[in-house]
Amino acid sequence: MTGAGAAMRRVLESRERASLNGEQVAALAELAQRVRELNEAVVHTEVGADEVAAIRDEVAALTARLSAARREHPPLVGVGEDGTVRHLASPVGGVLNPIAPPVAIVVQPDGTARAEFTLNVLYEGPPGFVHGGVSAMILDQLLGVAASANGTPGMTATLDLRYRRPTPHGVPLVAEAKVDRTEGRKTFVDARIIGPDGRTTVEATAMFVMPLR
Numbered sequence: 001m002t003g004a005g006a007a008m009r010r011v012l013e014s015r016e017r018a019s020l021n022g023e024q025v026a027a028l029a030e031l032a033q034r035v036r037e038l039n040e041a042v043v044h045t046e047v048g049a050d051e052v053a054a055i056r057d058e059v060a061a062l063t064a065r066l067s068a069a070r071r072e073h074p075p076l077v078g079v080g081e082d083g084t085v086r087h088l089a090s091p092v093g094g095v096l097n098p099i100a101p102p103v104a105i106v107v108q109p110d111g112t113a114r115a116e117f118t119l120n121v122l123y124e125g126p127p128g129f130v131h132g133g134v135s136a137m138i139l140d141q142l143l144g145v146a147a148s149a150n151g152t153p154g155m156t157a158t159l160d161l162r163y164r165r166p167t168p169h170g171v172p173l174v175a176e177a178k179v180d181r182t183e184g185r186k187t188f189v190d191a192r193i194i195g196p197d198g199r200t201t202v203e204a205t206a207m208f209v210m211p212l213r
């Protein structure tokens, strides 16, 4: 069995990742945004059973139309001119991924990975608050981006979370991550989510390990 590094390289090499031009990305991102709105509407709808059945069939027909021509792999990672990390299909902030929370990560000149975002009810755990696993996923991504921006990317080997207070949804949040230190193949990164009152809701520390093989 080969290691994670070789496996990832193989996937990347096998991907004839048609570089989408800006226009194509914008068009698909708009589609993904409409699907996000659809997702939220599904959770909130009170329309009757007949209408639900009719909409179900319409959605199935749209899925069939989109599937008429499929890429084998989703489009590749890139970094925008403004430092914005563009992993187009990422489950965190991927503009082409309709289940991704809208978390656009920008790497600042001092290496801090930062995002400002608002989470809706789709990401709810306890009533009124963000699901802890969603916070963990967002922080893992931010931590990983900070490690990559430091020139020391890796796989998450450890992720420690401290949930200090509930993270509210429906209000602006900030998350940031910064590399603390590196030791050989290990990179240690700190991150947090900050609520609208400026108080930290979740803290995280992670260790990333660059796979050898």
Ligand SMILES: CCCCCCCCCCCCCC(=O)SCCNC(=O)CCNC(=O)[C@H](O)C(C)(C)COP(=O)(O)OP(=O)(O)OC[C@H]1O[C@@H](n2cnc3c(N)ncnc32)[C@H](O)[C@@H]1OP(=O)(O)O
Binding pocket: 004, 077, 078, 079, 085, 087, 140, 141, 142, 143, 144, 145, 148, 149, 154, 155, 156, 157, 158, 185, 186, 209, 210, 211, 212, 213
């Ligand atoms: C700029 C472009 C931007 C692109 C941005 C994209 C950003 C994307 C962001 C995505 C973000 C999301 C990211 C994701 O979602 S990553 C997905 C979640 N993570 C994984 O699936 C990782 C799975 N594990 C592995 O692949 C391997 O185990 C790794 C690679 C981690 C290590 O396997 P490897 O065979 O290479 O390592 P080694 O065994 O020789 O050990 C080496 C050293 O490390 C120490 N160690 C290892 N593991 C642990 C552990 N768990 N706790 C404590 N220590 C551990 C070990 O003791 C040793 O230390 P020492 O004895 O030398 O002192």
